[in-house]
Amino acid sequence: MNLENPKSFNDKLNWLKLHDRNPEYTLMVDKIEAKKWVAGKIGKEYVIPALGVWDKVEDIDPSSLPNTFVLKCNHESKVHICRNGIITEDAKKDLKKHLKNNNYYRLREWPFKDIERRVFAEEFIPSIGGEDTIEYKLTCCNGKVKMITICSGPAHVENERRFNDHYTPNWDKLDFYAIYKNTGKDWKKPEFMDKMIELSEILAVEIPTVRVDWYYHEGRIYFGEMTFYTWGGFIPYVPQTFDDVMGSWVTLPKLK
DSSP states (O other): OOOSSOOSHHHHHHHHHHHOOOTHHHHHHSTTHHHHHHHHHHOGGGSOOEEEEESSGGGOOGGGSOSSEEEEETTOOOEEEEOTTOOOHHHHHHHHHHHTOOTHHHHOOGGGTTOOOOEEEEEOOTTSSSTTOEEEEEEEETTEEEEEEEEESOSSOOGGGOEEEEEOTTOOEEOOEESBOOOSSOOOOOTTHHHHHHHHHHHTTTOSEEEEEEEEETTEEEEEEEESSGGGGOOOEESTTHHHHHHTTOOOOOOO
């Protein structure tokens, strides 16, 4: 990495880890606090509400929740779908393990360091998390959307079950991939995309670069999460030259 004179996107993400320490970023990556933060910026209608928040897995009372619900930690992306009001022993074990993990120490993504790690429940939305899930990830640079990624298939699975296709806001296809390959098909620009762009740019104001993730379900746009360092700032581009292309989109703040 070139941290003295960063040019590529990966270089700039890691430079930002070192030098862009806005304490508000911790709220934005905390999946519980982010709901409040986002609702205050764009309205609660875009946020899937939390059904309950707990410090310990043992404190969760399934009888207080719907028959089917989702459990996750506020600093992790893994999701447990609980059906028939039952939290399986495997889910309990996994959640307890994640509550002990401080993600900061893995790739030095400092906004995670001081998160108060908790577990929370959400409404189960059938179109999120299944094989046919579509997720929209909008990469913003200096407050403007520069790239839209359409992710098809469930998150955090084997490469052959997940695909990413990348477009500009003008809906020109970007010819690269990283980890997850392209589908090879041409997506039509969704009718709701202009609204997603508008909302993303509201949330990304005065941030050098951040990715804002969204879902679309039954005519409604739902906020997913905000990601400051995609793939931890170690994105394996194919071709590698696209690292510099994305790097050119980001103007770094001046050091004080």
